[in-house]
Amino acid sequence: MAMDFTSTITDFDQQQFDSLDRAAGFASSYSRLRQKEADPRWVSRYLGWFDDCLLKAAIPVYRPRMKSWPDMAYDPRSWNLPDGAGDECSPEASLMVGGCSDRRTGLHADAEARTPGQLRRLLVELARAAADEDRCLVFPYMYTDARDALALATDDRIAWAELGREAHVFGLSDPQWESRLPSKVRNTLRRDQRKIAAVPMTVGEASWNEVHSWAAELISSHMAGKGNQEITEFVSLRYSDMESNPDVGLMAFTAQSAGLRGVQTILLWQGEMEVYEVGLTGDDSDERFALYVNLLFHLPFRYAQARGIDHIRLGSKSETPKAARGAVFENYYGGVLGLDETKRLALDSKVDAWNR
Numbered sequence: 001m002a003m004d005f006t007s008t009i010t011d012f013d014q015q016q017f018d019s020l021d022r023a024a025g026f027a028s029s030y031s032r033l034r035q036k037e038a039d040p041r042w043v044s045r046y047l048g049w050f051d052d053c054l055l056k057a058a059i060p061v062y063r064p065r066m067k068s069w070p071d072m073a074y075d076p077r078s079w080n081l082p083d084g085a086g087d088e089c090s091p092e093a094s095l096m097v098g099g100c101s102d103r104r105t106g107l108h109a110d111a112e113a114r115t116p117g118q119l120r121r122l123l124v125e126l127a128r129a130a131a132d133e134d135r136c137l138v139f140p141y142m143y144t145d146a147r148d149a150l151a152l153a154t155d156d157r158i159a160w161a162e163l164g165r166e167a168h169v170f171g172l173s174d175p176q177w178e179s180r181l182p183s184k185v186r187n188t189l190r191r192d193q194r195k196i197a198a199v200p201m202t203v204g205e206a207s208w209n210e211v212h213s214w215a216a217e218l219i220s221s222h223m224a225g226k227g228n229q230e231i232t233e234f235v236s237l238r239y240s241d242m243e244s245n246p247d248v249g250l251m252a253f254t255a256q257s258a259g260l261r262g263v264q265t266i267l268l269w270q271g272e273m274e275v276y277e278v279g280l281t282g283d284d285s286d287e288r289f290a291l292y293v294n295l296l297f298h299l300p301f302r303y304a305q306a307r308g309i310d311h312i313r314l315g316s317k318s319e320t321p322k323a324a325r326g327a328v329f330e331n332y333y334g335g336v337l338g339l340d341e342t343k344r345l346a347l348d349s350k351v352d353a354w355n356r
Contacts, residue, residue: 029108085159218279
């Protein structure tokens with residue numbers, strides 16, 4: 001079995017890579033990570049492990065080029081880790097394992113590579129690369145299964161903190177999906193439908209090109225109202241990235257009524273849908289609420305059901321309205337293997353014995 005680092009994801013077969021871990025969806029896909037290689041703020045590498053021609057693991061690692069974090073959500077010092085475990089993790093002292101953007105990370109390793117002994121072999125190689133530069137290993141936005149595998153492989157030496165939860169709706173391809181939901185959820189959906197029917201509104205589907213002239217500004221304003229400042233130009237740049245990705249479908253739902261206008265962007269990747277970002281004008285009112293629930297829930301639900309899409313990702317905010325409409329939640333975590341522990345793992349003699 002061959003194990004080595006490479007500087008580009010194109011050294012791997014795309015289908016094999018994406019099959020190793022689909023937990024993070026588009027955010028950790030081959031084509032998305034290939035785009036990240038062009039980001040001048042990061043140096044990308046991959047630890048690949050082959051059994052003959054079969055790819056068993058391809059773990060991305062990222063070294064920041066800057067002295068400050070491009071996205072503060074990736075600063076381990078902000079994660080409330082136990083006993084100040086992230087305090088030493090400046091950009092110059094961190095090696096990010098798995099991902100560096102989009103706040104969802106996959107651990108691209110198959111079932112065999114995730115067993116404690118085999119995963120430890122991979123982690124020792126990562127630890128050696130980190131220790132050579134006096135860096136600790138950082139594991140951002142890992143799902144529960146990946147966190148548990150990493151904990152077992154390191155004898156529970158990684159310090160973890162919960163960073164959030166992602167909402168999902170499953171089973172939409174089942175014609176009986178709604179009837180199988182709890183009665184409280186069905187009642188909420190029916191109440192939504194009555195409120196939507198009571199508001200004269202025009203809805204539609206559009207490409208991003210058809211709406212970008214006004215939608216980027218609307219999304220930027222909506223984000224600012226939620227306390228997330230991002231100028232319109234940055235929103236447009238982000239969507240340019242999405243448009244240039246050959247494996248992602250980008251579209252928008254639109255809704256309009258008297259004095260109100262809304263847009264909801266949608267990403268489509270390998271049979272799943274991601275309800276991405278919303279922009280909506282106006283102050284709180286029954287009319288605005290009707291546009292909101294139509295854009296975020298009912299239009300995506302109907303679109304998915306009509307096309308046999310079984311799984312929708314609804315993001316990590318506003319849990320209460322999502323739970324009320326049938327969403328279930330999956331936690332993700334940030335972890336740090338401190339510098340001393342990283343150096344200790346890099347000297348693991350058991351792995352050297354296995355390799356002999």
